[in-house]
Amino acid sequence: MMGTGDWTVTDPVAAGMDPSRLERITWHLDHRYLERGRIAGWQMAVVRHGTVAYARSAGLMDRERDRPVVDDTIWRIYSMTKPITSIALMQLYEQGAFLLTDPVDRFIPEWKNLQVQEVGDGGQPRLVAPERPMNVRDALMHTTGLAGSVVPSHPLDYRYLEAVRNAGSGTTLERACTLLAELPLKFHPGTAWNYGLSTDVCARLVEVISGKAFDAYLADEILGPLGMEDTGFVVPDGAADRFAASYAYKAGGPPTLVDDPETSPYRRRRSYLSGAGGLVSTMGDYVRFCRMLLGGGALDGTRVIGRKTLELMTMNHLPGGTDLAHMATGGFGESGFTGVGFGLGFAISQGPAATGEAGSAGEYSWGGLASTAFWVDPVEDLAAVFMTQLVPSVTYPIRSQLRALVYQALAD
Numbered sequence: 217m218m219g220t221g222d223w224t225v226t227d228p229v230a231a232g233m234d235p236s237r238l239e240r241i242t243w244h245l246d247h248r249y250l251e252r253g254r255i256a257g258w259q260m261a262v263v264r265h266g267t268v269a270y271a272r273s274a275g276l277m278d279r280e281r282d283r284p285v286v287d288d289t290i291w292r293i294y295s296m297t298k299p300i301t302s303i304a305l306m307q308l309y310e311q312g313a314f315l316l317t318d319p320v321d322r323f324i325p326e327w328k329n330l331q332v333q334e335v336g337d338g339g340q341p342r343l344v345a346p347e348r349p350m351n352v353r354d355a356l357m358h359t360t361g362l363a364g365s366v367v368p369s370h371p372l373d374y375r376y377l378e379a380v381r382n383a384g385s386g387t388t389l390e391r392a393c394t395l396l397a398e399l400p401l402k403f404h405p406g407t408a409w410n411y412g413l414s415t416d417v418c419a420r421l422v423e424v425i426s427g428k429a430f431d432a433y434l435a436d437e438i439l440g441p442l443g444m445e446d447t448g449f450v451v452p453d454g455a456a457d458r459f460a461a462s463y464a465y466k467a468g469g470p471p472t473l474v475d476d477p478e479t480s481p482y483r484r485r486r487s488y489l490s491g492a493g494g495l496v497s498t499m500g501d502y503v504r505f506c507r508m509l510l511g512g513g514a515l516d517g518t519r520v521i522g523r524k525t526l527e528l529m530t531m532n533h534l535p536g537g538t539d540l541a542h543m544a545t546g547g548f549g550e551s552g553f554t555g556v557g558f559g560l561g562f563a564i565s566q567g568p569a570a571t572g573e574a575g576s577a578g579e580y581s582w583g584g585l586a587s588t589a590f591w592v593d594p595v596e597d598l599a600a601v602f603m604t605q606l607v608p609s610v611t612y613p614i615r616s617q618l619r620a621l622v623y624q625a626l627a628d
Contacts, residue, residue, distance in 0.1 A: 223261050223503040224271045224287055229627075231269035233262070237625035238270045244621055250275045253470045254612065255587070256463055257285040259499050259603040262622055263507060264596065269625075273499075277460035277605075278477060288500060290451055290459045291603045292475070292482065294493040294584035295550050298415045300438060300447075300505065301491035302356055302529065302561025303521050304430075305418045307437055309352075310525055313425045316356075316560075319349035320417065323424045326397040332361065333372065333400040343400055350405040355417045356560040357409070357533055359543075361401030364413040366585075367548040370402050373412075386487045389420040389430065402545070406535070409543040409558060411550075418561075419491025430489040441518045442508055444501035449494050451482050459483075459496070462586055465611040474607060493585065499603055502590065506599035509580075509592045530580045530594075532557025532564045539566060550583035550609060552616070573616055574623035589615045596626065 228235045241260060249255045257275030261268060273285040308314065314322070321328040330350070336342035346361075354360045363372035379395045380387060387395075392413070402410065419430045426433050431449050439447050451459045456477065463471035477483075482496055504515060513521035521529075534543055540553035540563075551563035555570025559580065567577035581591035587606045592599045600622050602614070609615075 223263075223268055223500045226268045226271050228269040228625075231262075231264040231267040232628040233264060233269040233625045234627045237627075238262070240625070241270060241618070241621045242272055242274070244617065245272075246274055249612070249614070255604045255606050256461070256471065257289075257604065259285055259289065259291075260601070260618070261499055261503050262598065262600045262625075263503060263510070264598040266507070266510075266597075268503075270622075271499075277458075279461060279463075280473060280476070283457070285460075286458065288446065288458055288498050289603070290446055290455060290496050290498055291588060291605060292460070292462055292584070292586050293495055293497045293502065293588050293603075294586055296497070296502065296582060296584040296588055296590060297491060297493050297495040299561050299582055300434065300495065301415050301418050301422070304422050304434060304438060304491075305352075305356065306525055306529060306560065307521060308422065308425045310522055314352055314421075316353040317351050319351055320355060320360075320421070321349065323421055324393050324397075324417075326394060330397070331400045332404050333402065346401065347404045348406065350401070352421065353533065353560070354405045355414050355421065356529075357558055358411055358414045359406050359409055360412075360414045360417065361403045361405050361408070361410070362396055362413050362417070363399045363402060364396070365546060366411045367546055369546050372399055372402050375399055376413075388487050389416060389423060389489060389491075392416060392488070393420050408545045409534070409540055410545045411548055413492065415492040415561070416490055419489060422491070430491060438520055439501075441520060442501075442504050442515060444497065444504055447495055447497040447501045449482070449489055449496075450485050451477075451480070451496055453483075456483065458498075460605050462605040462607065464607045471606055499601060502601050502603075503599070506590055506592055506601060510594070510597060510599050529560040530562055530564060530578070530592075531559055532566065533559055539570070548610070550585075550589075551581055573619050575619055583609055583615060585609055587611065587614060589618070591619070596623075598622070 262270040331343040363376040459477035462475035508515040512523040557564040562580035565579040576595035583589035
């Protein structure tokens with residue numbers, strides 16, 4: 217069994233995996249990505265049966281300063297923050313603080329009279345009452361209908377962005393919810409899936425229900441108990457030399473620097489503690505989070521979430537058991553859409569025949585804007601975590617390729 221915080225000591229045979237076939241991961245990432253200049257550096261870990269089967273780091277975390285990726289490199293995990301936020305909110309569910317069917321306006325009263333913008337006769341917008349109130353489950357599932365999106369495409373998305381600009385610096389989760397109260401919904405809650413601000417709403421609900429600032433709650437209830445010492449909203453001065461640079465895809469050339477680790481906004485505390493995408497983390501920390509998930513909500517004797525609560529979170533909650541291909545508005549999410557359902561903070565695989573990818577029915581996952589990714593497969597007792605820093609995450613099909621490479625290495 218791996219020791220606390222140590223993700224680099226491997227025993228593939230004990231993990232039931234083939235060492236030589238695991239090395240196909242290394243060859244693929246080095247020769248098809250690193251050597252071709254598609255990414256600056258990468259890190260990968262595979263855990264099975266409580267043992268690290270594969271752990272590698274390669275390339276540079278900071279190309280401009282010629283700094284190599286190290287075991288404890290700090291990465292922007294962006295939307296891999298979302299599962300952590302969802303666990304935080306569901307901890308409060310376990311305390312009887314709310315039901316999934318409770319309306320969100322119970323906790324954010326200014327949303328009590330939200331209306332839905334529809335297209336009326338002649339193509340003109342009209343406002344109507346929602347078919348039902350937005351509830352907490354909608355916030356966990358991205359089915360709220362709220363304005364704002366990772367990739368804006370609706371007029372209300374642009375109105376929200378304008379409102380944020382006009383509000384100036386210092387916007388908080390509370391202030392964002394006030395701004396959203398001034399806009400109608402894009403669709404009736406529960407009728408569509410839109411990758412937007414829903415998980416920031418979850419973070420605000422954590423603040424309202426717990427009475428703590430979101431960062432303090434995470435530190436006390438998840439990050440501290442799991443020993444995730446390098447995960448947070450800020451990279452402190454003492455860890456600055458481990459903070460990776462972030463790059464963006466550039467057609468016909470090497471990726472361009474978009475966030476210098478020495479001047480990054482992550483170097484100082486920000487007022488907006490985004491539950492949707494605000495955290496940085498390390499491979500060691502996120503492996504611990506995944507080991508907790510594999511352990512049914514507990515790790516090293518510390519229970520973070522109940523086993524049955526985690527089961528509730530990791531089943532498909534989309535209406536009628538459908539997939540994101542039938543529910544999503546807009547073409548962006550940190551997973552595939554075909555054969556992929558959605559639970560309370562996680563994408564849920566409906567099985568390899570449905571997705572067209574190796575894996576297991578019930579596998580759950582998510583990723584981040586800078587091409588990071590993780591998945592947990594309870595059937596195989598397996599978790600995999602991938603780190604790099606390339607925006608946007610849809611540039612290359614790395615996630616699907618890694619699934620094929622990991623599953624082909626199973627030896628039992």
